[in-house]
Amino acid sequence: MKIIPTEIPDVLLIEPQVFGDARGFFLESFNQRRWEDMTGQSVVFVQDNHSRSVRGVLRGLHYQLPPAEQGKLVRCVVGRIFDVAVDIRKNSPTFGRWVGRYLSADNFRQLWMPPGFAHGFLVLSERAEVLYKTTAYYAPEHDRAIRWDDPELAIDWPLDAAPKLSEKDRLAPPIAEAELP
């Protein structure tokens, strides 16, 4: 497992070791002891999520307010996505900044964002299946969204057409009007 820092120190790109052979491949998608040794942080995941989306779907930017804030470890096991983490911690020196990385079934990369980040992704393949572990349970009453195309965030989504959004995401406010953690 390799940990690659990003422009935002708390957001990490993770490359698991992949053991390929004539049958296919094997990898450890998460190993708590190795994670703690390599990041120096302890983490407890309580929920695993799995979504499938078609090309052009954009889910996000989502987060949960305290006491239900979620750290997320995200990977894409079918297809390819552009995955984004936005720092929405009001007192953070990187508040409002974002990290975007391509995650795919071919590169096996994972993106880690701690609690205090909004998360979203754009699907770049015909279909994509995204799996992510979270450090807190889903809590609909604390669930919030920020608009994906907020000019203040200026996320450089690799889009060639208008994205397909949920109703909730279409109506999401800009960060300046959002209730933040």
Ligand SMILES: Cc1cn([C@H]2C[C@H](O)[C@@H](COP(=O)(O)OP(=O)(O)O[C@H]3O[C@@H](C)C(=O)[C@@H](O)[C@H]3O)O2)c(=O)[nH]c1=O
């Ligand atoms: C997120 C979530 C949704 N649901 C239900 C609620 C709803 O009926 C249905 C679809 O929910 P949503 O429209 O919120 O799903 P989605 O737009 O995929 O929401 C997800 O987006 C990505 C970007 C994230 O980071 C996640 O944390 C989550 O917010 O699934 C759960 O039961 N548990 C969950 O953890």
